[in-house]
Amino acid sequence: MSEVAQLADVSPSTVSLYLRRPDEVSSRRAERIQTAIDRLGYLPNTMAGGLASSRSNIIGVIVPTITFSFFAETLETLERNLRAAGYQLLIGNTEFDPSREEELIRSILSWNPSGLVLTGFSHSRKSVSLLAKSDIPIVEMWDYGQEGLDMVVGFSHHTCGRLVAEHLLRNGYRHMAFLSTNFQRDIRARERYHGFRDAIADSGGSVVVRELAGRSNTAEAGKLLCSLVDEHPETQAVFCSNDMVALGAMFECQRQGWSIPGRLAVVGFGNQDFTDSTVPPMTTVEPPRQEIGDHIARLLIDRLKGDDTATRIDLGVRLIVRESG
Numbered sequence: 075m076s077e078v079a080q081l082a083d084v085s086p087s088t089v090s091l092y093l094r095r096p097d098e099v100s101s102r103r104a105e106r107i108q109t110a111i112d113r114l115g116y117l118p119n120t121m122a123g124g125l126a127s128s129r130s131n132i133i134g135v136i137v138p139t140i141t142f143s144f145f146a147e148t149l150e151t152l153e154r155n156l157r158a159a160g161y162q163l164l165i166g167n168t169e170f171d172p173s174r175e176e177e178l179i180r181s182i183l184s185w186n187p188s189g190l191v192l193t194g195f196s197h198s199r200k201s202v203s204l205l206a207k208s209d210i211p212i213v214e215m216w217d218y219g220q221e222g223l224d225m226v227v228g229f230s231h232h233t234c235g236r237l238v239a240e241h242l243l244r245n246g247y248r249h250m251a252f253l254s255t256n257f258q259r260d261i262r263a264r265e266r267y268h269g270f271r272d273a274i275a276d277s278g279g280s281v282v283v284r285e286l287a288g289r290s291n292t293a294e295a296g297k298l299l300c301s302l303v304d305e306h307p308e309t310q311a312v313f314c315s316n317d318m319v320a321l322g323a324m325f326e327c328q329r330q331g332w333s334i335p336g337r338l339a340v341v342g343f344g345n346q347d348f349t350d351s352t353v354p355p356m357t358t359v360e361p362p363r364q365e366i367g368d369h370i371a372r373l374l375i376d377r378l379k380g381d382d383t384a385t386r387i388d389l390g391v392r393l394i395v396r397e398s399g
Contacts (some may be wrong), residue, residue, distance in 0.1 A: 075089050075116070077116070078107065078110045081110035081114065082103070082106040084103055093131075094131055095159055096158070097160075129186050129188045130187060131161050132163075132182075132185050132186075132188065133152075133156055133162070133164070133189045133374060134163075134164045134187045136168060136175055136178050136182070137149070137167060139168075139170065140165075143346055143347070144316070144361075144363075148364070148367040151363075151364045151367025151371070155367065155368065155371030155372070155375075161188060166178035166182065172197065175192075175197060176200055176204075179204055179205065180204065187210060188211070188378055189374045189378065190210060191213045191215055194214060194215075195214055195222060197223075202223070205223055211377040211378065213225045213227055213370050213373060214226050215228050215366050215370055216228045217229070217265075218230045219232065222386060225377070225385045225386070227370050228389065229390050230388065231263075231269065232266070233269060233391075234361075235267060235269025235271070235272075235273070236270065237393055238266075238359060238393065239269070239271075240273055241395070243273070247279075248277075248278075248310065249308040250274060250279065250309065250310060250312065251283065251302055251306065251313070252270055252283045252284075252313050252314075253283075253284055253286075253295060253299060253302070253312050254267060254314070254319065255285070255319065256287065263315035266313075282309070284301075292319075293322065295314070295318075296323065299312065300330065311335070311338065311399055312339070314343065315343060316342060316344050317348070317356065318346075319342070320341065320358065321342070321348070321352065321356075323338075324356070334397075339357075339398065340356065341356075341399045342356050342359070343361075344359070344361065349396070350396065352398070354398050356398045357394065357398045358394050359394070360391060360393075361391050362389040362392075366389060373387075
């Protein structure tokens with residue numbers, strides 16, 4: 075670092091600041107420092123920097139799945155914003171397992187991170203204890219409605235469920251179903267179901283629910299829908315826990331010769347890239363994926379600069395009404 079400073083004609087502390095928080099160094103000095111780094115082939119020892127400051131430049135992020143693109147845009151936005159401020163993401167995947175989340179929290183905390191981002195509010199008692207002792211900024215994302223451990227950025231899944239129910243009720247549907255991933259794995263899907271069920275019950279309608287055994291699977295979703303309609307032929311509309319489940323439902327409708335939405339309206343969740351290309355185009359809910367990443371990055375950077383304000387941000391969702399429901 076001293077050699078980089080000498081070549082760039084700046085102090086070692088300015089080089090250190092550039093490596094940790096490049097946005098706080100003038101563009102002229104930053105260019106000289108980067109040129110010196112490139113000439114010397116310098117690679118900063120992030121662990122040594124962490125030992126010197128008691129915190130590394132790592133921000134931990136724990137998500138329940140990386141199988142689908144649900145969290146990809148949030149992670150990309152978060153990584154881009156934090157990288158510009160001199161931080162690096164360390165990503166963990168729980169596979170919807172609370173004990174796995176506890177292991178990941180232990181592992182990430184061992185790196186002396188500058189902050190930690192978790193998905194939702196459901197954590198084991200031991201995880202909560204570890205986080206309470208960590209004394210680092212914590213953001214719980216992709217959910218809203220509880221107090222939270224520190225900062226919260228997300229939306230209410232219960233409100234999301236009500237939004238879909240109210241849309242379908244306005245279109246005249248009264249007998250509906252919720253087709254979902256397993257509630258024990260995906261507790262946010264369960265919250266959407268509760269909101270959906272409550273709104274339909276308030277209107278005097280009926281709703282039945284069916285859960286897949288494991289992960290989202292279009293073939294299993296289709297079979298589950300077929301058995302559901304056999305048992306409840308009065309069903310007019312189905313709200314699915316995510317777009318992949320909804321896609322399986324639409325495939326099954328096409329196999330059975332059921333018109334969409336004539337025989338059965340179908341609504342998804344996620345607004346994934348394929349939803350406007352299904353036949354017919356899929357009505358779905360769009361969560362604020364990018365906005366969540368932007369807000370988390372801003373809150374973490376502000377906190378790390380000394381702003382101790384506890385913040386809870388509800389970004390809401392948007393219903394994308396297309397032809398399927």
